[in-house]
Amino acid sequence: MSFNNLMIYRHPCIVKYVSSWQKNCKFYLAVEEVTPLSHVLPLLNTLQICVGLHSILKALHFLHEKASVSHNNICISSIYVTRDGSWKLGGMEYLCRYEDLSSDFLNKSRMNRYFKAVDSNEEKVFVNPTARRDFIDVYAFGVLVYEVFKSRESFDEVPNLDVFCDYCRNELQHTDPSQRPILSSILKHDFFNHEFINIHSFLIELPLKSDEEKMLFFRSLVGRLKMFNEEVVASQLGNLLLSRMVLLNGVAQETIVPFLLTPKSDEQEQTDQLFSEDTFKKYISPKLLEIISVRDAQIRLLLLNNFSNFMYMFTKEELQMYFLPELLVGIKDTNDHLVSVTLRTLADLVPVLGAATVIGGKRAKLFNDGRPMAHSNKNLPKEGTPQENEHPVVRDQILNNSISSIIDSHNLILPERSRPDGEEVETSTEEIEQSVDEDLENWDDWDLNENHSILINRLGIADIIEDSNDIAENHSNEGIKSIVNTKGDLARSKKTIADIEELDIKSQVQNNENDSFDFFHDMEPVINSSSKFLINEDNKCDVSLGIDKEVSSKLALNVNDINEEGWGDGDWD
Known part of the structure; x- marks a missing residue:
């Protein structure tokens, strides 16, 4: 059954099995989030198709060379595309081991297999017990190449594409199965030695490369990636560039990660940054939301050191729901360096989310503005x-x-x-x-x-x-x-x-x-002046009236003083 084959045969280019269960006489299969290739094929360009075919070919090479099994149903309906644009091989219903592969098995499954990918001469192969067992999938792959490119008008985007199509039609679909090339030789065709394909293949096989090969690869990677459309790079290589193997590589942290995590603005045309803001939000931001939850100190430090460069690519809700909880966890770690970097990152969040959201709790105005107030009365x-x-x-x-x-x-x-x-x-x-x-x-x-x-x-x-x-x-x-x-x-x-x-x-x-x-x-004389010191009445202020009243009140005679007795002549004795 298909779910058993998905559980047994695991490969980066095969649909990832998650779970399966049976309920009410129905069987359920859960896999990674994928979309049928037929739904997205019209939206893909030639380079994306080239990368996808290369992934399917590597999956077939793994099944035949490593697992010694045959897929037996290679077609568009058995291929799926992940959210990041990678092609994955599925449709494992008719997969069987080499020892189980026979003419009877093929005859029973022929009615359900894709009829255009069925070789009319496949029964003749089993006459010879030593005959190759990969001929069925090689023939079907040649048919697949023709179908995905048949509606394409221009082949200029990828070199050697027209040559490869002729190669698939004449060699992979040869009437004599013994004359058909093996899968490993197909991988060496010039069509799959395209610069973009080489980068993609190196990133997939990164764990197998030596330190010297990694150093040379990452030092020249930025310049090589800028030769291609940024959306193609982000969709096809975004996940690989943000993989654990890349982020933990010391050379990659210095040469590629800063340019990968820093989007370029619309005004910046000639910069080393790889992705514009729109492309960054579409392809890179969703991956960062997943990586921020990884509890690896080195990966967390790498993200936090570049956080100020990409934090504005996220909405307030995303920063509050995904980043803030993880940062609050980081300040409780025993790693002092991680705590200090996390606190600096929290400080960057304060202008965006507000101090009340970042630090929480009740706040009060504990500091005053000590600057002198100019000309304050x-x-x-x-x-x-x-x-x-x-x-x-x-x-x-x-x-x-x-x-x-x-x-x-x-x-x-x-x-x-x-x-x-x-x-x-x-x-x-x-x-x-x-x-x-x-x-x-x-x-x-x-x-x-x-x-x-x-x-x-x-x-x-x-x-x-x-x-x-x-x-x-x-x-x-x-x-x-x-x-x-x-x-x-x-x-x-x-x-x-x-x-x-x-x-x-x-x-x-x-x-x-x-x-x-x-x-x-009582001895003050009362002076009646003959003239007054006059001031122009037009410019007189209302304030003068208040002054006159105040001065007059000071000079007014108190009637209570009349009843007081003065000194008599006898008091001088």
Whole structure:
């Protein structure tokens, strides 16, 4: 039976047996995933067919030369194609050993065998007991070659193809079975000595090659593969290039594997990479999904060292379902080098899958950004630098000014005050000007850092005479505008104060704010000025109203003080 023959005769070019069972009077056979050749033959090019025929011929050579059995039913329906494009020989229903091969056996099976592959003279062979027993399969192979190439119009893709077809028709189907060539001689035909066939054969027979032969082969392999269509190389040689024997070879790891596992982008035309991204995804990626689960340290290290080159050829789901679980297993190994390389690979997965997926568990913000925040008002002291959101052009203009120019402009713009009523006729104006000059020179609160002149440049003239830090902080933009604008705009942008007298009184409040009790509170004269220091109403800010209210509240008379008793004349004794 076919399943017994598949179990007994194992070869890389024969369909792989998996299992078989019987249920409800039916028999089931499980083999590797394959597709009948008839379903894919129209899609194959000449080179792929050439490689496939070579595989079938090697399977027949194995059966006849090593196992001493005859297949007896070589045809398209007995050949299958794997997912990677390799041809596999099946249809073992009529296989028999040489000693069982007879005319009676052939007569019984003739009705079920492919009629075009049946030799009409096969019964005559058994007259001679010493006759060859491979003549049936040799004849059928000649018929197979004719059928797979009969619809092909061009033979230019593979050299010696037309010669080989004539050879199969005239020699393999010779009327005299004794004149037909043996299978080993067919393998030596020039058609099967094609460069691509030689590479394919060497990779299959790699375990039988010497170290020197392997070294010479792998060093020249990249250049030889680039001579052929990349899709043909990937479909026919992809599995062989990613086999264990290749991946574990030291020379191959240096000369072929990096170019094999690195896809080339569409922009890269002249590169040593073998496969484009589309070809890589179609043929190489499925194989890598299988290899990543192999628990071999050397193979795992080889994949991880090249992981960053091909990781973007997989979807997020594939990376999470296939690669991530295997990497998490790798970090628990006792091999320190394997663990370190695995951790680096996990780091490459973080930008793609996210840290929560890669490391799992709960996360928290444990680190802060320690970079200094440029021009942040929160880090500046409230006194000395009241402006917010300083524009770079304005800031440069401010830094170029000096304190002397600001004071001079203030003296030029400040209008002359008219003479007040009362006894302060000769001294009030001079005292105010002297008080302002002294404040500019001796105000200790301004001496907060080494950049004294820069801090003063940032303040307006109105900020120099203010004593409240909150007022300076809330209205700093007015100070900036007063420096950048012209001298006329500077005068109009100053904060409004009801009277110059209030400046004098304000200065006194600044100096005496720490006194516990003012003994001369009731002796303060009430001065009614005859004129006010007026500023253009059009440019007056809403802030000035707040200042007037605050200053007026400080000078307002408290009605509760009227009921207090003053000092009598007797208290002086």
